[in-house]
Amino acid sequence: MQHFLDVSYRPQEHVLVARWIQQMRTDTDFAAGYHYLLQKARQYNCPFWLLDVRRCPPNCARQARWLLEEFCPLVPSAFRSAELIYSAHLVFPSHLVHYTDIVLPILAHPTNQHYQAAAFIDEGPTIAWLHGQQPA
Structure with a gap:
Protein backbone atom coordinates (compact mmCIF):
# COMPACT_ATOMS: atom_id res chain seq x y z
CA MET A 1 0.00 0.00 0.00
CA GLN A 2 1.12 3.54 -0.67
CA HIS A 3 1.68 5.49 2.56
CA PHE A 4 -0.57 8.32 1.37
CA LEU A 5 -3.37 6.19 -0.06
CA ASP A 6 -5.95 3.83 1.43
CA VAL A 7 -7.61 1.51 -1.11
CA SER A 8 -10.48 -0.84 -0.42
CA TYR A 9 -12.82 -2.87 -2.59
CA ARG A 10 -16.58 -2.87 -1.95
CA PRO A 11 -17.74 -6.14 -3.53
CA GLN A 12 -21.45 -5.45 -2.94
CA GLU A 13 -21.14 -2.27 -5.03
CA HIS A 14 -18.31 -3.44 -7.31
CA VAL A 15 -16.46 -0.19 -6.57
CA LEU A 16 -12.81 0.40 -5.75
CA VAL A 17 -12.53 3.19 -3.16
CA ALA A 18 -9.30 5.15 -2.91
CA ARG A 19 -8.92 7.74 -0.18
CA TRP A 20 -5.87 9.93 -0.13
CA ILE A 21 -5.01 10.13 3.57
CA GLN A 22 -2.37 12.81 3.09
CA GLN A 23 -1.12 15.04 0.33
CA MET A 24 1.06 13.60 -2.37
CA ARG A 25 4.34 15.46 -2.18
CA THR A 26 5.65 14.82 -5.68
CA ASP A 27 4.57 13.89 -9.17
CA THR A 28 6.26 10.55 -8.48
CA ASP A 29 3.81 9.98 -5.59
CA PHE A 30 0.93 10.97 -7.88
CA ALA A 31 1.99 8.44 -10.52
CA ALA A 32 2.70 5.74 -7.93
CA GLY A 33 -0.78 6.16 -6.48
CA TYR A 34 -2.44 5.70 -9.86
CA HIS A 35 -0.26 2.71 -10.72
CA TYR A 36 -1.21 1.16 -7.38
CA LEU A 37 -4.89 1.81 -8.14
CA LEU A 38 -4.52 0.10 -11.49
CA GLN A 39 -2.88 -2.88 -9.79
CA LYS A 40 -5.79 -3.14 -7.32
CA ALA A 41 -8.32 -2.68 -10.12
CA ARG A 42 -6.70 -5.57 -11.97
CA GLN A 43 -6.78 -7.69 -8.79
CA TYR A 44 -10.54 -7.16 -8.35
CA ASN A 45 -11.33 -6.75 -12.06
CA CYS A 46 -12.99 -3.47 -11.09
CA PRO A 47 -12.97 -0.44 -13.39
CA PHE A 48 -15.31 1.60 -11.16
CA TRP A 49 -13.31 3.94 -8.94
CA LEU A 50 -14.34 6.37 -6.24
CA LEU A 51 -11.36 8.68 -5.69
CA ASP A 52 -11.69 10.70 -2.49
CA CYS A 72 -4.78 6.07 -19.84
CA PRO A 73 -2.87 4.07 -22.49
CA LEU A 74 -2.08 1.46 -19.79
CA VAL A 75 -5.75 0.78 -19.00
CA PRO A 76 -6.66 -1.65 -21.82
CA LEU A 90 -14.98 13.21 -4.59
CA VAL A 91 -13.84 16.80 -4.01
CA PHE A 92 -14.50 19.74 -1.72
CA PRO A 93 -17.14 22.17 -3.05
CA SER A 94 -14.45 24.84 -3.39
CA HIS A 95 -12.44 22.55 -5.70
CA LEU A 96 -15.32 21.46 -7.93
CA VAL A 97 -14.99 24.29 -10.44
CA HIS A 98 -11.30 23.50 -10.82
CA TYR A 99 -12.17 19.94 -11.81
CA THR A 100 -15.03 20.91 -14.11
CA ASP A 101 -13.09 23.73 -15.81
CA HIS A 109 -9.75 14.67 -24.99
CA PRO A 110 -10.84 12.59 -28.04
CA THR A 111 -7.70 10.44 -27.80
CA ASN A 112 -8.78 9.20 -24.37
CA GLN A 113 -10.77 6.06 -25.05
CA HIS A 114 -10.06 4.34 -21.72
CA TYR A 115 -10.71 6.66 -18.78
CA GLN A 116 -13.94 8.51 -18.09
CA ALA A 117 -13.94 10.92 -15.16
CA ALA A 118 -16.48 12.98 -13.27
CA ALA A 119 -16.35 15.11 -10.12
CA PHE A 120 -18.78 15.27 -7.21
CA ILE A 121 -19.01 16.92 -3.80
CA ASP A 122 -21.10 14.23 -2.08
CA GLU A 123 -20.48 10.49 -1.87
CA GLY A 124 -24.11 9.51 -2.58
CA PRO A 125 -24.22 10.95 -6.12
CA THR A 126 -20.67 9.69 -6.65
CA ILE A 127 -21.72 6.09 -5.99
CA ALA A 128 -24.93 6.58 -7.99
CA TRP A 129 -22.90 7.74 -11.02
CA LEU A 130 -20.57 4.74 -10.71
CA HIS A 131 -23.54 2.37 -10.47
CA GLY A 132 -25.04 4.03 -13.55
CA GLN A 133 -21.91 3.13 -15.51
CA GLN A 134 -22.10 -0.56 -14.60
CA PRO A 135 -23.78 -3.02 -16.96
CA ALA A 136 -27.34 -3.89 -15.98
Whole structure:
Protein backbone atom coordinates (compact mmCIF):
# COMPACT_ATOMS: atom_id res chain seq x y z
CA MET A 1 0.00 0.00 0.00
CA GLN A 2 1.12 3.54 -0.67
CA HIS A 3 1.68 5.49 2.56
CA PHE A 4 -0.57 8.32 1.37
CA LEU A 5 -3.37 6.19 -0.06
CA ASP A 6 -5.95 3.83 1.43
CA VAL A 7 -7.61 1.51 -1.11
CA SER A 8 -10.48 -0.84 -0.42
CA TYR A 9 -12.82 -2.87 -2.59
CA ARG A 10 -16.58 -2.87 -1.95
CA PRO A 11 -17.74 -6.14 -3.53
CA GLN A 12 -21.45 -5.45 -2.94
CA GLU A 13 -21.14 -2.27 -5.03
CA HIS A 14 -18.31 -3.44 -7.31
CA VAL A 15 -16.46 -0.19 -6.57
CA LEU A 16 -12.81 0.40 -5.75
CA VAL A 17 -12.53 3.19 -3.16
CA ALA A 18 -9.30 5.15 -2.91
CA ARG A 19 -8.92 7.74 -0.18
CA TRP A 20 -5.87 9.93 -0.13
CA ILE A 21 -5.01 10.13 3.57
CA GLN A 22 -2.37 12.81 3.09
CA GLN A 23 -1.12 15.04 0.33
CA MET A 24 1.06 13.60 -2.37
CA ARG A 25 4.34 15.46 -2.18
CA THR A 26 5.65 14.82 -5.68
CA ASP A 27 4.57 13.89 -9.17
CA THR A 28 6.26 10.55 -8.48
CA ASP A 29 3.81 9.98 -5.59
CA PHE A 30 0.93 10.97 -7.88
CA ALA A 31 1.99 8.44 -10.52
CA ALA A 32 2.70 5.74 -7.93
CA GLY A 33 -0.78 6.16 -6.48
CA TYR A 34 -2.44 5.70 -9.86
CA HIS A 35 -0.26 2.71 -10.72
CA TYR A 36 -1.21 1.16 -7.38
CA LEU A 37 -4.89 1.81 -8.14
CA LEU A 38 -4.52 0.10 -11.49
CA GLN A 39 -2.88 -2.88 -9.79
CA LYS A 40 -5.79 -3.14 -7.32
CA ALA A 41 -8.32 -2.68 -10.12
CA ARG A 42 -6.70 -5.57 -11.97
CA GLN A 43 -6.78 -7.69 -8.79
CA TYR A 44 -10.54 -7.16 -8.35
CA ASN A 45 -11.33 -6.75 -12.06
CA CYS A 46 -12.99 -3.47 -11.09
CA PRO A 47 -12.97 -0.44 -13.39
CA PHE A 48 -15.31 1.60 -11.16
CA TRP A 49 -13.31 3.94 -8.94
CA LEU A 50 -14.34 6.37 -6.24
CA LEU A 51 -11.36 8.68 -5.69
CA ASP A 52 -11.69 10.70 -2.49
CA VAL A 53 -9.21 13.52 -3.04
CA ARG A 54 -10.60 15.92 -0.45
CA ARG A 55 -7.37 15.83 1.58
CA CYS A 56 -5.30 16.92 -1.42
CA PRO A 57 -5.07 20.10 -3.41
CA PRO A 58 -6.92 19.79 -6.73
CA ASN A 59 -5.14 17.95 -9.51
CA CYS A 60 -3.32 20.39 -11.71
CA ALA A 61 -3.39 20.52 -15.49
CA ARG A 62 0.05 18.85 -15.60
CA GLN A 63 -1.26 15.89 -13.61
CA ALA A 64 -4.36 15.64 -15.79
CA ARG A 65 -2.15 15.60 -18.89
CA TRP A 66 -0.04 12.84 -17.30
CA LEU A 67 -3.22 10.83 -16.76
CA LEU A 68 -4.26 11.40 -20.37
CA GLU A 69 -0.89 10.78 -22.01
CA GLU A 70 0.85 8.25 -19.74
CA PHE A 71 -1.73 6.49 -17.60
CA CYS A 72 -4.78 6.07 -19.84
CA PRO A 73 -2.87 4.07 -22.49
CA LEU A 74 -2.08 1.46 -19.79
CA VAL A 75 -5.75 0.78 -19.00
CA PRO A 76 -6.66 -1.65 -21.82
CA SER A 77 -4.04 -4.19 -20.80
CA ALA A 78 -5.16 -4.12 -17.16
CA PHE A 79 -8.43 -5.98 -17.62
CA ARG A 80 -9.66 -9.20 -19.14
CA SER A 81 -11.80 -7.23 -21.55
CA ALA A 82 -11.35 -3.82 -23.11
CA GLU A 83 -13.07 -1.79 -20.42
CA LEU A 84 -13.09 1.85 -19.51
CA ILE A 85 -12.13 3.00 -16.08
CA TYR A 86 -14.87 5.14 -14.60
CA SER A 87 -13.27 7.50 -12.13
CA ALA A 88 -15.50 9.55 -9.81
CA HIS A 89 -13.53 12.21 -7.96
CA LEU A 90 -14.98 13.21 -4.59
CA VAL A 91 -13.84 16.80 -4.01
CA PHE A 92 -14.50 19.74 -1.72
CA PRO A 93 -17.14 22.17 -3.05
CA SER A 94 -14.45 24.84 -3.39
CA HIS A 95 -12.44 22.55 -5.70
CA LEU A 96 -15.32 21.46 -7.93
CA VAL A 97 -14.99 24.29 -10.44
CA HIS A 98 -11.30 23.50 -10.82
CA TYR A 99 -12.17 19.94 -11.81
CA THR A 100 -15.03 20.91 -14.11
CA ASP A 101 -13.09 23.73 -15.81
CA ILE A 102 -9.55 22.29 -15.97
CA VAL A 103 -9.09 18.61 -15.11
CA LEU A 104 -12.18 17.00 -16.67
CA PRO A 105 -11.86 18.83 -20.03
CA ILE A 106 -8.27 17.61 -20.36
CA LEU A 107 -9.36 14.04 -19.63
CA ALA A 108 -12.23 14.34 -22.12
CA HIS A 109 -9.75 14.67 -24.99
CA PRO A 110 -10.84 12.59 -28.04
CA THR A 111 -7.70 10.44 -27.80
CA ASN A 112 -8.78 9.20 -24.37
CA GLN A 113 -10.77 6.06 -25.05
CA HIS A 114 -10.06 4.34 -21.72
CA TYR A 115 -10.71 6.66 -18.78
CA GLN A 116 -13.94 8.51 -18.09
CA ALA A 117 -13.94 10.92 -15.16
CA ALA A 118 -16.48 12.98 -13.27
CA ALA A 119 -16.35 15.11 -10.12
CA PHE A 120 -18.78 15.27 -7.21
CA ILE A 121 -19.01 16.92 -3.80
CA ASP A 122 -21.10 14.23 -2.08
CA GLU A 123 -20.48 10.49 -1.87
CA GLY A 124 -24.11 9.51 -2.58
CA PRO A 125 -24.22 10.95 -6.12
CA THR A 126 -20.67 9.69 -6.65
CA ILE A 127 -21.72 6.09 -5.99
CA ALA A 128 -24.93 6.58 -7.99
CA TRP A 129 -22.90 7.74 -11.02
CA LEU A 130 -20.57 4.74 -10.71
CA HIS A 131 -23.54 2.37 -10.47
CA GLY A 132 -25.04 4.03 -13.55
CA GLN A 133 -21.91 3.13 -15.51
CA GLN A 134 -22.10 -0.56 -14.60
CA PRO A 135 -23.78 -3.02 -16.96
CA ALA A 136 -27.34 -3.89 -15.98
